[in-house]
Amino acid sequence: MNKPIHFAIIGYGGMGSYHVSTIMPQAEQRIQVVGTYDISGERQAFAKQNGLRNYESYEAVLTDPTIEAVLIATPNDCHKELAIQAMKAGKHVVCEKPVAMNTQELDEILQVAKETQQIFMVHQNRRWDPDFLIIRELYKKQTIGELFQIESRVQGANGIPGDWRHVKKHGGGMLLDWGVHLLDQLLWLVDSPIKSVDIDFSYILGDEVDDGFISYLIFENGVRALVEVGTTNYTKLPRWYVKGTNGTAKIEDWDLSGEMVSASQKQNVAAPAPIQAGVGLTKTMAPPSEEATIRLPFPEPKTEYPSFYQNFYEVVREGAEPVVKNDEVRKVMQLIDGMMRK
Structure with a gap:
């Protein structure tokens, strides 16, 4: 197996901590969480209690050469800026949903992903x-x-x-x-x-x-x-x-x-x-x-595709196809934009 992908969690609230405790372990050691950055001292202390390193700033995360990817689990209006900063710093990005506030913001994110050749995937876990x-x-x-x-x-x-x-x-x-x-x-x-x-x-x-x-x-x-x-x-x-x-x-x-x-x-x-x-x-x-x-009985609920973080690992290390594709995410965002205009 290739080396694991080292992650930092940006926003260690309910979803950020849930990724660490429940979702990321499904990748079977292919994903390793190194540390966290959160503007809340209380959440930083909680992360430290769970054995994670505290970063003093987002810049400290982005300048750490051992961090290969970040998970953005912050309020929605922060997603675009944090994702763009990370990719420009050479980090891959997993972003919680909704990916951004609107399609225009998403397009800005995807343009930077294209320019930097970094992987950007949205956690549509449902x-x-x-x-x-x-x-x-x-x-x-x-x-x-x-x-x-x-x-x-x-x-x-x-x-x-x-x-x-x-x-x-x-x-x-x-x-x-x-x-x-x-x-x-x-x-x-x-x-x-x-x-x-x-x-x-x-x-x-x-x-x-x-x-x-x-x-x-x-x-x-x-x-x-x-x-x-x-x-x-x-x-x-x-x-x-x-x-x-x-x-x-x-x-x-x-x-x-x-x-x-x-x-x-x-x-x-x-x-x-x-x-x-x-x-x-x-x-x-x-x-x-x-x-x-x-x-009739319900069919057994099963997938023919890997778990999210296993897929993310395969996309980064092996060039696999993402289960959650950015053009699919964009269609959903366009639909939501249209609904909000009604």
Whole structure:
């Protein structure tokens, strides 16, 4: 094995420390974290307690010849400047999502990456979520027929988290926080241009940034998608609800609870019997007869691609293809820019 890539973490908050403790170890010693830089003395002390070196400044990180790459896990409005500085100093960069405040900032970053020939990758980690992998498998294998309606939601009742995520100038709001994940999953799943987009933002909590949204996208291949993020939901709708030409699947939450029901394809099955519906009868909304449907297990959530940092190592050391490509990240950023203008 080639030598490991030595990293410094820029921003040792919740995500920065999570990379160190949980995500980076998946690369099996190919990634080694040397130290951290954070403007918070408390977080620096926490990093030191975890055995990491404290850098006194960002410049100290960039002038350390033993550091080959940095992870940027700061508020969103700092990403562009920090990434450009790092690449000009000869460092590769992993950047937390959203990559930047808008597409223009991303283009400036990518121009420097091109000029310096440094690797720049965005940590779109939700491409590895087991619930998404199940939906991806259903879409690719057409287990319940061609998926023509996709509903993707994350909902909670705790409001906007943290402090800077409430502030517009720092890139706060749920479209940039969770929306960037769900839209990245959707655009990576459906390989078709977008025909139309509508979005309705929520400002019910009184912040200057959105505390949620509901968006509706129609793709040129006919797929329709509803993407929703909510922070005022005391009961939740399913994480995923998808309809195929032969069946329906529902994933309730990240614990992968849910069900998948498909047409049995049996011939001459009994017609559904009318049921009492309120003060009337209905046959249309009655459940299908027992022999008309079958319940299927979800496919095993698995990837055919490596973990993020294993892939990053292979990109840097072996010239491999990134799982998260910058042109894909740019498409998501363009979509978000368009949503914000509505």
